[in-house]
Amino acid sequence: RVGHLTVHGSMPPYRINELIDLAENIDLRGRGGAGFPFHRKLRAVKQSAERREGRTAVVVNGTEGEPACKKDAAILLRSPHLVIDGATLAADALGAEDVVIGVTRRDVEKSVQDAIDERPPSERVRVVRLPERFVTGEGTALTSGLNGGPALPIGRKIRTSEMGLSGLPTLLSNTETFAQLAIAARLDALNFRSTGLATEPGTVMLTVTGARGSIIVETPFGVPMSYILQLCGLTAGQGVLVGGYHGKFLDANAAGQALISRESLEAFGARLGAGAVLPI
Numbered sequence: 001r002v003g004h005l006t007v008h009g010s011m012p013p014y015r016i017n018e019l020i021d022l023a024e025n026i027d028l029r030g031r032g033g034a035g036f037p038f039h040r041k042l043r044a045v046k047q048s049a050e051r052r053e054g055r056t057a058v059v060v061n062g063t064e065g066e067p068a069c070k071k072d073a074a075i076l077l078r079s080p081h082l083v084i085d086g087a088t089l090a091a092d093a094l095g096a097e098d099v100v101i102g103v104t105r106r107d108v109e110k111s112v113q114d115a116i117d118e119r120p121p122s123e124r125v126r127v128v129r130l131p132e133r134f135v136t137g138e139g140t141a142l143t144s145g146l147n148g149g150p151a152l153p154i155g156r157k158i159r160t161s162e163m164g165l166s167g168l169p170t171l172l173s174n175t176e177t178f179a180q181l182a183i184a185a186r187l188d189a190l191n192f193r194s195t196g197l198a199t200e201p202g203t204v205m206l207t208v209t210g211a212r213g214s215i216i217v218e219t220p221f222g223v224p225m226s227y228i229l230q231l232c233g234l235t236a237g238q239g240v241l242v243g244g245y246h247g248k249f250l251d252a253n254a255a256g257q258a259l260i261s262r263e264s265l266e267a268f269g270a271r272l273g274a275g276a277v278l279p280i
Contacts, residue, residue, distance in 0.1 A: 001118040004081040009186055011085050016046055016093040025189040026201050028181060032061055032137065032174030033246065033274040035262065038181070041171055044161035045094060048169035057165035058091045059146065059172040060101040062108065063130060063137040068244040068276035071205040072175035074216045076101075076108045079179065080115035086178030088123050089185055090171055099125045100165060102142050104132035134245075139164075139172060176205055176275075196221035200261055206275045210234045225250075225258045229279060238280045243273030255279075 014022065022028075023039035030036045049056045060083060064072040075083060083101070091099045103109050112127040119125065130136050130145040138153045143164045145151030164170025180202060184192045193201040200221040208215045208228060215232045225242075229235060236255035241247055248270035250258060258264050265271055 001081055001115070004079070008082065008085075008182075011089055011182065012185060014089060014093050014185060016042070019090065019093045019185075020046070022184060022189055023181065026184050026192050027199075028177065028184065028202075030173050031176035031180070031204065031275065033066070033243075035271070035273075038173060038177060041161060041173060042090070042094075044159070045169045045171045048161050049094065052169065054095065055168050056091075056094045056096040057098045057100070057168045057170045058087050058094070058096045059143065059160070059165055059170055060087050060099070060178055061137055061142055061172060061174045062101055062103040062112070063132075063142060064104070064175075064274075065132075065134040065137040066244045066274045066276060067134070068209060068241075068278055069207045069274045070214050071207050071216050071275055073105060073108050075175050075179055075205070076103065077111045080112050081119075082179045082182050083175050084112075084115060084119065084123075084125055086180070086182035086185075088125065089182060090178070091124070094171060096171070097124065098165060098168075099123070100146055101125070101127045102136075102146055103127060103129055104136060105129075137174075142172070143170065174274075197261060199263065204260060204272070204275060206260070206277050208232045208234065208277045210279060219260055221259075221261050223260050225260055225277070226256050228260065228277065229255075234279050236279055241278040241280065242270045242276070244276035244278075247271065247273050247276060249280075 020042045028038040087099045109129045130151045136151045140154040160170045160172040196202045206217045236252040239249045239251045240255040254268045
């Protein structure tokens with residue numbers, strides 16, 4: 001943890017309304033695929049807790065069931081403290097009594113547990129390993145597994161902001177989202193927005209897969225997709241699958257014009273999703 005603090009510095013405290021404002025100002029969105037605005041999740045958990053007893057929880061989704069994605073595992077293996085920082089920052093702001101990081105890989109579990117052991121026990125963080133399957137990362141499946149039940153979708157829509165871990169209003173988002181929150185909290189909104197696009201500030205992590213395997217790339221929003229492929233020693237070939245199993249194919253011409261940007265990809269009928277990029 002000393003190395004982590006040397007690179008990133010200590011984490012400033014945020015009250016809940018300050019954290020909501022920060023997340024809204026930088027347009028932080030979930031990086032697990034859906035791209036839901038993070039400030040709306042924070043506000044929903046806050047409001048739900050106010051209607052009830054005030055108790056909340058925080059869950060980090062590090063299960064990464066999308067076969068084409070390996071970025072969350074890379075973060076948790078190389079920079080687990082950054083993810084824990086973001087989760088505990090949100091937990092402190094919400095007054096959450098429990099922070100749980102759900103994973104599926106044994107090596108990731110060990111990396112996170114080692115990081116937890118280096119931190120003060122007062123942070124109330126724990127890691128839980130669940131079965132490795134595609135559906136484990138679905139919201140109700142994840143909370144069911146963490147609550148001791150089967151890690152399978154329950155078949156009906158339940159907002160975790162209303163009822164998640166131990167039945168409490170729960171802030172649930174993926175690994176990269178919490179890591180980005182920790183970075184933004186240290187930089188402040190203005191400095192965070194100095195990278196990327198005015199409409200999509202900051203950076204995003206991609207898993208770029210070719211014949212030689214997967215490469216994890218962190219890039220500012222707005223960089224041409226063709227440049228990312230070039231950096232990885234790849235070309236668009238016959239086209240590029242963007243977003244993984246729930247993604248879309250871009251033909252070679254579209255891939256040559258597209259930027260790493262929600263707006264740009266939507267213009268071609270695609271979405272970044274969980275950040276999978278697979279040239280064919």
